[in-house]
Amino acid sequence: MTRVDTAEAEQREAGRRDPGSRTWRAGIRRAIRIVFRPGPWKRGPVLAALALLLGLLMLLHAQITDRGGLGSLVETFLPWFGLFIPVLLAGALWRRSASAVAALLLPVTVWLNLFGGLLGDKSHSGGDLTVASHNVGADNPDPAGTARDLAASGADVLALEEITPQSKPLYEKGLARAYPYHTVQGTVGLWSKLPLSDTEPVDIKMDYGPLADTKPVDMKMAYSRALRSTVATDQGPLAVYVAHLGSVRVFPRNGFWTDSRDRGAKALAEAVATEPNERVVLLGDLNGTMDDRAFDGITSQLHSVQDKAGDGFGFSWPTKFPVARIDQILVRGVEPTSAWSLPATGSDHLPVAAGISW
Incomplete structure (x- = not known):
């Protein structure tokens, strides 16, 4: 055993014989840690x-x-x-x-x-008219059932988006009894309990871009995805726009692709800006939330019923676990009294509805 090993052994033996010395050294080490430990303002x-x-x-x-x-x-x-x-x-x-x-x-x-x-419930009773909008889904396995559910909603004015040529007769048949007036322009349609007039398509500059190869041929042929009509109410004419703006996707090369959606939002904002009727309702799947800067041209003219009279965020997509409100009801010249989501149908979107008042 070396001289150093002998000294260390003697120190350990001394520590065993003198526990107070060991306690004293432990206290010194603890005090040093406390002194040099960062304070609550320096941690994290x-x-x-x-x-x-x-x-x-x-x-x-x-x-x-x-x-x-x-x-x-x-x-x-x-x-x-x-x-x-x-x-x-x-x-x-x-x-x-x-x-x-x-x-x-x-x-x-x-x-x-x-x-x-x-976060709070801003709805209140009353309302002169109930409007609703639903992207019924091109792959909806039960259009007839969806039509029955929507007819039972009690909405006075109902907008549908993503209507295919195959599903169109089913919606027209299923909604005929509840809604005597309707129009379909391309893949969007408007059903109403009140007379419609001055109906025309609205060009929202569709461009499928990287999505062109993913769209069914019948969907690409039905180019019109927006319309404008006048609803005759007891309080006077109400201009109603129905729109289904372009899809957004995340692509490895293109990033978050929004080009078609953004062009459509700009064209729709320009159409609303030239609308002579002071009372306007915009219904549709806009494929974006109203926090998105792409809709500044629209939100500067119309306000969201969910912000004014909804309960919570009103997320509408996807149906199984909604994470965003991309199905919108926006108004001008009328006051929303309530806004809510309707029960799920065979679509991957939830229907949205609102009560409006003069």
Whole structure:
């Protein structure tokens, strides 16, 4: 045994004989850790940084580049960014980080400012007219059943999107008794309990782009995907637009492809801008949420019934687990009294409805 080993053995033996000395050394080490341990304001710098980035992302979402559709993609799912807040809060509490908790005030404030108004029920009784809209789905296995469900909804004015040549006779037959007036233009249609007039298609500049090879031939042939009509009500004429804007997809080469949808939104905004009737309702599958910058031209003229009179976010797609409201009812010159979703049909979209009042 070397001299060093002998000294260490003697120290260990001394420690066993003198437990107070061992306790004293442990106390010294504990005191050193306490002195040099970061305080609550210095813990969790990564969590604090992530909280600030989340808040800035939601606050400055309109400044995000839309190259590759990035801005539209973020804005489509913007409400869901709030789910990161409790995750970061749990991490901050686990780390006992006061700085991270304080930093979370930014995303909480921004999220509540953007979406807090949607959390309560803003509907109220009354209403002169009930309108509804439904993307019935080109692959709907039961168009006749869907027609029966929609006829039982009690809507006075009903808009359908994605009508195929094969399903058109089934919807016309199933809705005939409840709605004596109707018009179908391409893949969109309008059924009404009140007389219709001045019906015409609206050119929304459809371009299937990368989706061209995925669309059935009959869907591409039915080029018209928007219409405008006048509904004769007891309170006067009501201009009704029905639209099904272009699809959006995520492609490896194209990113979040929204070109056709965006062109359609611009054309639709221009059509509404030239509408002489002061009372306007827009119904349809717009393939986007109203937080998306692509709809600024529309939302500057019309307001969403869900924002004014809905209960919650009113997500409408997909049916099994709705994550976004892409089926819209927007109005001008009338006041929404309530907004809700109807029960699911054979489509991958939920029908949406609203009561409006003069």
